[in-house]
Amino acid sequence: MTDVRDPELPGLLLRTERDALIPFLRKLPDEAFAVRTCCPGWTVRHVLAHCAAALTRVVEDRFEEGVFSPEANDRDIEERAGLANAEIVDELERGMTDAGPVIAKAADGRLDGIALGEWVHAGDVREALGEPGAYAGASLAPALDLLAAVTRARATPPLHADLDDLDEPVLLGAATGEHPPARYIGPASTLIRLYAARPLTGTRYDLAGVREAELALFG
CATH class of the missing domain: 3.30.1050 (Nonspecific Lipid-transfer Protein; Chain A)
Incomplete structure (x- = not known):
């Protein structure tokens, strides 16, 4: 490990996790998305909707005041209430594909923590569903x-x-x-x-x- 920031690292983490997580999510029955996670009040669907929304904000450069506060996170999830589970997974896949270059260009690595947080949330989903590799795995x-x-x-x-x-x-x-x-x-x-x-x-x-x-x- 080096003290010099690697701007490509967040994108690498997101893409590596994408390749493992998205195929797994696409095989899940709808009832799995209603399972509760360790995140208070959030189901698997809520976690994935939050992750998709966060990466979409990164890609679209939408960081209004209060973004990522608990209240803003809940609004992002509510805005996706009418989407099918598969549509949320689609948005998440796009975000995990497209956000890396944007994070790489962010000054002083200010968005690096978002990529790490997305990976942690993937672990939350795996743990909630009893899958191996929570907070570990290939990435x-x-x-x-x-x-x-x-x-x-x-x-x-x-x-x-x-x-x-x-x-x-x-x-x-x-x-x-x-x-x-x-x-x-x-x-x-x-x-x-x-x-x-x-x-x-x-x-x-x-x-x-x-x-x-x-x-x-x-x-």
Whole structure:
């Protein structure tokens, strides 16, 4: 991992996840879209509608005041209430295809977190439906690279992560030199849960030198 931002990384993550997620979604029966997720009040359909709306906003450069607030997210979902599930998946596929170049051009990587958030939401959907690979899978490597970039940009506490499923440690957050990095030992998917503020029930990991709440990037 490097301290220099890779502008192509968000698009790579979105396209890699698209190729795995969209075929899976197209095979789902309609009742699966009504399953509740870990996002309070949101079903699978709500999560996908939110993701589709967010990427459409990126592609169309629509960032009015208050965008991505809870109220704005609910409005985006409500605006898609009349769409079939397949139409929401279509919009999501277009967004995951087209948003990468726009995010790449955004100054100082200000939109990079959107791509990471989309990937996390794909994990929310998989977990809700009992599918393997939630917060992991084929796109884990670019997701970890993007997590490193986003945590560095947002100056979260420095963290040295020894991951059970990777040979090399992952360095996250902003190394200011004021204190030694915190330490994490455990699965990569659980590390993602920590930063995404997702449920940790049933997980096992060691975390020292930082509180869980200090790592959370998303509510």
